[in-house]
Amino acid sequence: MSDTSSARTSPLLPGAAVGVVGGGQLGRYFVLEARRLGFVTWVLDPDANAPAMQLAEYTIVANYDDTDALTKLGTACEAVTVEFENVPAQSLEQLSRLCQIAPSADNIRIAQDRDLEKRTAIQHGLTPVPYATIVYNGDIAEAVESVGLPAILKTARLGYDGKGQVVCHSVADVASAFDAVDGVLCVLERRIELQAEISVILARGFDHDVAVFPVARNVHVKGVLSTSTVPAALDNAVLDNAERQARELADGLDYHGVLAVEFFVDEQGNVLFNEMAPRPHNSGHYSLDATVCSQFEQQLRVLCRWPLGSTALLSPVCMLNLLGDAWVNGPPDWSAAFSKTGAHIHLYGKAEARAGRKMGHVNCLDNSAAAALASAETLLGILSD
Ligand SMILES: Nc1ncnc2c1ncn2[C@@H]1O[C@H](COP(=O)(O)OP(=O)(O)O)[C@@H](O)[C@H]1O
Ligand SMILES: [Mg+2]
Numbered sequence: 001m002s003d004t005s006s007a008r009t010s011p012l013l014p015g016a017a018v019g020v021v022g023g024g025q026l027g028r029y030f031v032l033e034a035r036r037l038g039f040v041t042w043v044l045d046p047d048a049n050a051p052a053m054q055l056a057e058y059t060i061v062a063n064y065d066d067t068d069a070l071t072k073l074g075t076a077c078e079a080v081t082v083e084f085e086n087v088p089a090q091s092l093e094q095l096s097r098l099c100q101i102a103p104s105a106d107n108i109r110i111a112q113d114r115d116l117e118k119r120t121a122i123q124h125g126l127t128p129v130p131y132a133t134i135v136y137n138g139d140i141a142e143a144v145e146s147v148g149l150p151a152i153l154k155t156a157r158l159g160y161d162g163k164g165q166v167v168c169h170s171v172a173d174v175a176s177a178f179d180a181v182d183g184v185l186c187v188l189e190r191r192i193e194l195q196a197e198i199s200v201i202l203a204r205g206f207d208h209d210v211a212v213f214p215v216a217r218n219v220h221v222k223g224v225l226s227t228s229t230v231p232a233a234l235d236n237a238v239l240d241n242a243e244r245q246a247r248e249l250a251d252g253l254d255y256h257g258v259l260a261v262e263f264f265v266d267e268q269g270n271v272l273f274n275e276m277a278p279r280p281h282n283s284g285h286y287s288l289d290a291t292v293c294s295q296f297e298q299q300l301r302v303l304c305r306w307p308l309g310s311t312a313l314l315s316p317v318c319m320l321n322l323l324g325d326a327w328v329n330g331p332p333d334w335s336a337a338f339s340k341t342g343a344h345i346h347l348y349g350k351a352e353a354r355a356g357r358k359m360g361h362v363n364c365l366d367n368s369a370a371a372a373l374a375s376a377e378t379l380l381g382i383l384s385d
Contacts, residue, residue, distance in 0.1 A: 016040065016079075019042035019043065022083025023044070023045030023052040023053045029288065030083065033297045042080075043058075060072055073095065075099075081303050085108055087108065103259075110278075111276055121276070127270075128189075131147060131190070151168050151188050151191055198271075199228070200243055201287070201295055203259075211310075212247065228284075228285070229319075230369065238271055245261070257303070258280050261275075291314060316365070316372050317365050320363075323355070325356065332384075342366055
C-alpha cells in the first residue's frame with residue numbers, strides 16, 4: 001500500500017497543524033519544538049495525562065488502532081509522525097491517505113520486529129551479532145549450536161529497555177525462556193563482550209539529504225539506558241564506520257524522518273548492528289541542549305519538508321537518565337541538582353515514580369566528555385541519596 005498518497009510537495013509553514021501518535025516523553029519534545037516554531041499541535045494517546053498530552057493544544061484520547069480517532073487526527077493535521085514504533089502499521093497506512101506522514105508504514109513495520117529488522121539490516125550491508133530465529137521449540141537446539149553460549153533470547157516484538165530478554169547458558173535455559181513467553185517469535189543472539197555501545201541518530205529528508213548527529217556512547221544499567229556521552233571517545237575509524245553503516249541503512253530503506261541506529265562495538269573494534277528506532281531516541285536527548293538543532297526539531301523539519309538543521313555540537317555533554325528509582329526515598333534533592341553548573345534538567349510531568357520508569361533526564365555540559373560524564377555521575381549520586 002502506498003504511504004505517499006497524501007504526500008505534500010511544498011513545505012508546511014508555521015501556523016499549520018501537525019500531530020504525533022503517542023504521548024510519551026518523545027512526543028512531548030516533538031510538541032515543544034513544534035510549538036516553539038509556531039505550529040499547532042495534536043497528540044493521540046490512550047492516556048489523557050501522558051507527557052505530551054499535557055502540552056499539546058489538541059488531544060485525542062484513544063487507542064492507536066482506533067480508526068475514527070485516526071481519521072480525526074489525519075483530517076485535522078497537515079502532517080503526522082509517530083512517537084514510537086509500536087503504533088500499528090495499518091494506522092500509519094490509514095493516516096497516509098489523509099495527510100503527510102513520516103516515517104512510512106513500511107519502515108515502522110520493519111522496526112517492530114527484531115527478526116525482520118536484522119534481515120533488513122543484513123540486506124543493506126550491516127552485520128548483526130550472530131543470531132538465529134526461533135519459531136518453534138524444535139528450532140532451539142540448532143539455534144544454540146549456531147549462535148553459541150551464553151546467548152540472549154529476545155522476543156521479536158514489543159521489547160524495550162531490556163524487557164522480553166533472558167540470558168541463557170544452556171539449551172534448557174533457552175527452552176524454558178521460550179516457554180515463559182508462550183512460544184512467540186524470538187531471536188536468539190550470542191551475548192558478546194562489549195567494548196562500547198554507541199548510537200547514531202540521523203535525519204533523512206524527502207529530498208534524500210542526510211544530517212547525522214555526533215555519535216553517542218551509551219551505558220546501560222539492567223538493560224535501561226543510563227548515560228549517553230558525546231563526543232564518544234572511541235577511535236575515529238569506529239565512529240566513521242558506525243556513521244557510514246547508519247547512512248547506508250537509511251538510504252537503503254529510502255527512509256524519511258529521524259532514525260536511530262544502535263551498535264555494539266566488540267573487543268576487536270567491530271561495529272555490529274543491534275537495533276534501529278524509526279524516531280528520535282533517548283540517547284539523542286543530549287541534542288536538546290548541545291547541538292544547534294535538536295533531534296525533535298529535525299523530526300519536524302523532515303515532516304514539514306524544510307531543509308535539515310545543523311547537527312554541530314556546541315559543547316561536550318553527558319545525558320543522564322532520571323529513573324523513578326531516585327524517588328524511592330521521596331523526591332530527589334532538587335536544590336543540589338539545580339545548583340550544579342552546567343546541568344540542564346528536564347522532567348516529563350509523570351505523576352507517579354516507579355523503579356525503572358523514565359521520569360526525566362539531565363544534560364550535563366562541560367569542557368570535555370570525561371568531565372561531563374563525571375559531572376553526571378556526581379549528580380546521580382546526589383539525586384539517588
Ligand atoms: N547480544 C548482546 N550482547 C551483549 N549485550 C547485549 C546483547 N543484546 C542486548 N544487550 C544489552 O542489553 C541492552 C538492551 O538490548 P536491546 O537489544 O538494545 O533491547 P531494547 O529494545 O530493550 O533496547 C543493550 O543495550 C545491551 O546493553
Ligand atoms: Mg536497545
